[in-house]
Amino acid sequence: MNLLADLWHILWSVETLTGTIRLSIPLLLAALGGVFSERSGVVNIALEGIMLNAAFATVLATHALTHPAVGEVPGGPFADPDLLVFGMWSGVAAGMAAGVLTALIHAVVTVTAKADQIVSGVGVNLLAIGSTQFLCFKFFGSTSNSPTIPAIRPWDLGDFGQSFLGQVLFGYSPLVYLAFGVLALAHVVLFRTTFGLRLQAVGEHPRAADTLGVSVGRMRYAGVLLSGALAGLGGAYLTSDVAQFTQNMTAGRGYIALAAMILGKWTPGGALGACLLFAFAQKFQFALRGAPSPLLQSIPSQFTDMIPYLLTILVLAGLVGRARAPAALGKPYEASEA
Amino acid sequence: MNSNGKLALPAAMVAVALFGLFASPAPLRAEGKLRVGMVFDVGGRGDKSFNDAAYRGLERAMKELAINVEDTKYIEPTQTADRETGLRGLAENGFDIVIGVGFLFTEAVNAVAKEFPETKFACVDYDIQEGKEIPANVAALKFREEEGSFLIGAISALTSKTGKVGFVGGMDIPLIHRFQAGYAAGAKAANPKVELLVNYAGVTPDAFKDPSKGKEMGLTQYSNGADVIFHASGSTGLGVFQAAKEKGKLAIGVDSDQFAEAPGHVLTSMLKRVDVAVFEEIRSAQAGTFKGGPRVFGLKEDGVGYVSDDNNKSLLPADVIAKVEELKKKIIAGEIKVPNQ
Numbered sequence: 001m002n003l004l005a006d007l008w009h010i011l012w013s014v015e016t017l018t019g020t021i022r023l024s025i026p027l028l029l030a031a032l033g034g035v036f037s038e039r040s041g042v043v044n045i046a047l048e049g050i051m052l053n054a055a056f057a058t059v060l061a062t063h064a065l066t067h068p069a070v071g072e073v074p075g076g077p078f079a080d081p082d083l084l085v086f087g088m089w090s091g092v093a094a095g096m097a098a099g100v101l102t103a104l105i106h107a108v109v110t111v112t113a114k115a116d117q118i119v120s121g122v123g124v125n126l127l128a129i130g131s132t133q134f135l136c137f138k139f140f141g142s143t144s145n146s147p148t149i150p151a152i153r154p155w156d157l158g159d160f161g162q163s164f165l166g167q168v169l170f171g172y173s174p175l176v177y178l179a180f181g182v183l184a185l186a187h188v189v190l191f192r193t194t195f196g197l198r199l200q201a202v203g204e205h206p207r208a209a210d211t212l213g214v215s216v217g218r219m220r221y222a223g224v225l226l227s228g229a230l231a232g233l234g235g236a237y238l239t240s241d242v243a244q245f246t247q248n249m250t251a252g253r254g255y256i257a258l259a260a261m262i263l264g265k266w267t268p269g270g271a272l273g274a275c276l277l278f279a280f281a282q283k284f285q286f287a288l289r290g291a292p293s294p295l296l297q298s299i300p301s302q303f304t305d306m307i308p309y310l311l312t313i314l315v316l317a318g319l320v321g322r323a324r325a326p327a328a329l330g331k332p333y334e335a336s337e338a
Numbered sequence: 339m340n341s342n343g344k345l346a347l348p349a350a351m352v353a354v355a356l357f358g359l360f361a362s363p364a365p366l367r368a369e370g371k372l373r374v375g376m377v378f379d380v381g382g383r384g385d386k387s388f389n390d391a392a393y394r395g396l397e398r399a400m401k402e403l404a405i406n407v408e409d410t411k412y413i414e415p416t417q418t419a420d421r422e423t424g425l426r427g428l429a430e431n432g433f434d435i436v437i438g439v440g441f442l443f444t445e446a447v448n449a450v451a452k453e454f455p456e457t458k459f460a461c462v463d464y465d466i467q468e469g470k471e472i473p474a475n476v477a478a479l480k481f482r483e484e485e486g487s488f489l490i491g492a493i494s495a496l497t498s499k500t501g502k503v504g505f506v507g508g509m510d511i512p513l514i515h516r517f518q519a520g521y522a523a524g525a526k527a528a529n530p531k532v533e534l535l536v537n538y539a540g541v542t543p544d545a546f547k548d549p550s551k552g553k554e555m556g557l558t559q560y561s562n563g564a565d566v567i568f569h570a571s572g573s574t575g576l577g578v579f580q581a582a583k584e585k586g587k588l589a590i591g592v593d594s595d596q597f598a599e600a601p602g603h604v605l606t607s608m609l610k611r612v613d614v615a616v617f618e619e620i621r622s623a624q625a626g627t628f629k630g631g632p633r634v635f636g637l638k639e640d641g642v643g644y645v646s647d648d649n650n651k652s653l654l655p656a657d658v659i660a661k662v663e664e665l666k667k668k669i670i671a672g673e674i675k676v677p678n679q
Binding site: 013014023129137144145147151154241243246247283286287290292297300 | 378381382383384385386389414416502504510533535536537538540541544547548549550551552553554555557558559561562563573576577580584599
């Protein structure tokens with residue numbers, strides 16, 4: 001049947017595959033951040049705000065470092081085409097730094113001040129929406145859009161880059177490979193290092209960890225700040241991908257990352273699987289309507305828009321077994337409690 | 339654990355934001371000076387498309403009609419509720435003409451215009467509904483987007499080597515369907531065998547400001563064989579240009595000339611002269627000839643069109659332009675009826 005052939009083509013096209021990888025990256029980075037924060041016992045719905053702040057910081061820094069001189073305005077130190085690459089990666093570093101700073105707010109409020117973690121996260125997210133618009137207006141004269149910045153592009157591999165293997169394996173921004181490196185590292189750090197085991201101990205049974213001389217507060221700070229760096233990298237990826245900042249451009253990706261982390265049972269590998277699933281659902285949705293098939297095109301977009309969420313609910317309800325959160329998740333630690 | 343106190347933070351931020359919007363002391367009204375307020379659509383200033391076209395109209399008015407910067411104010415709303423608040427705030431602060439940019443303002447303009455009958459209002463893309471009266475102090479600015487899009491469709495089909503052309507829409511609504519309908523009809527008129535790929539970014543106003551989505555939709559269509567994509571999607575379309583750059587394909591801008599977004603990859607742009615419409619309303623307000631009611635801008639009025647200049651000369655061959663000009667004449671003469679749905 002024609003319809004089945006069309007669907008088959010969509011499912012196995014290079015574009016669906018590579019698009020799924022691309023779309024999963026910001027989710028994956030934020031979800032990995034979530035793993036570190038929540039394993040230490042701190043709920044982090046602030047991922048959304050962290051990503052948004054980082055996205056803006058990336059654009060601001062990249063713009064400042066790379067834009068050429070115009071009239072009275074001096075050019076950035078990396079405006080020269082040969083030096084652009086330094087400007088772009090400095091922008092990414094700035095994004096991560098902004099992520100860490102944003103996470104620091106969350107850490108101070110939840111770990112030091114022992115306030116409710118959800119409420120703090122909501123506060124950080126609202127603050128990020130406001131502050132990025134304010135700063136965007138301050139620097140670029142619009143609360144909605146920044147100017148375009150140079151974007152980190154895939155390597156140019158000539159003809160090989162156009163081949164199937166070239167596209168599927170090497171057709172991505174260098175940030176994509178960085179993200180997979182971070183994924184492997186996160187797994188090793190969490191399960192194979194003293195630091196990772198202590199982090200888990202603090203999230204499972206802070207009193208026991210405290211008794212053994214592990215500083216609960218310090219480990220939780222480490223977990224939250226790490227999540228800031230990782231989600232910040234995710235935000236930097238977003239802006240680097242489209243080469244500009246747009247008002248509230250994270251569009252809920254931080255929350256989806258949080259869901260992916262839970263779906264992946266608080267493990268890096270599980271988070272990867274969940275992020276790929278979400279990303280595939282979204283790419284599939286674009287591919288359905290953008291296919292040269294009148295039948296598929298006649299599906300209302302109101303319906304195709306539901307697919308990622310519908311899939312999420314189905315997976316959450318059926319395929320995944322009971323997910324167990326870290327035992328001390330969401331509970332501030334009181335050292336004086338008996 | 340004091341969690342209640344923390345709620346004060348977001349509440350305080352909202353309060354500060356609202357305060358900041360109107361707290362700046364209104365400058366003393368200079369006698370006889372026209373004061374112009376503008377509230378932007380989703381996508382906002384810097385979208386290099388729809389909103390920026392409206393802003394150019396305001397800029398031109400400042401220059402040519404000697405309106406001081408202090409006598410103008412613009413607001414970029416974040417949410418639906420902010421649109422009406424923005425209009426009302428400007429009217430309350432004594433702005434003589436208040437312009438809402440975008441069809442989303444229709445209800446808000448209706449409501450606020452009744453409260454401030456002395457203030458003049460203009461609404462770009464005002465959604466005229468049958469049986470519903472337009473308030474006497476509201477100028478409803480309408481464009482025949484389908485006519486401009488028809489020419490764009492013809493350009494796409496005549497330029498495409500694969501026989502497949504793409505359309506990326508923002509929000510899935512009748513206004514954007516007009517672009518699509520005209521585009522499809524124009525493409526078919528130029529090449530009856532042309533295939534059309536269509537994506538919409540979503541069903542909420544946010545669909546106009548998601549460039550990441552735009553880029554993935556663009557990449558999808560290019561991979562499916564389209565080699566020219568026309569977008570009508572606000573900031574979302576900026577992602578389509580990124581996709582065109584990455585894949586070495588062509589894209590077509592909307593509302594403003596978007597050549598600068600991806601030089602060498604922007605075939606042309608469908609112009610919607612929001613700038614002209616806005617400027618004319620401000621001018622008539624200053625001259626005292628402002629009149630409420632619908633105002634329609636089509637090909638005949640030069641309210642819509644396409645870009646053909648030095649920038650895209652190498653992409654747009656003369657024989658294509660000749661054919662398109664012929665179609666244009668036929669539309670103006672009424673020989674071709676362009677569908678709008």
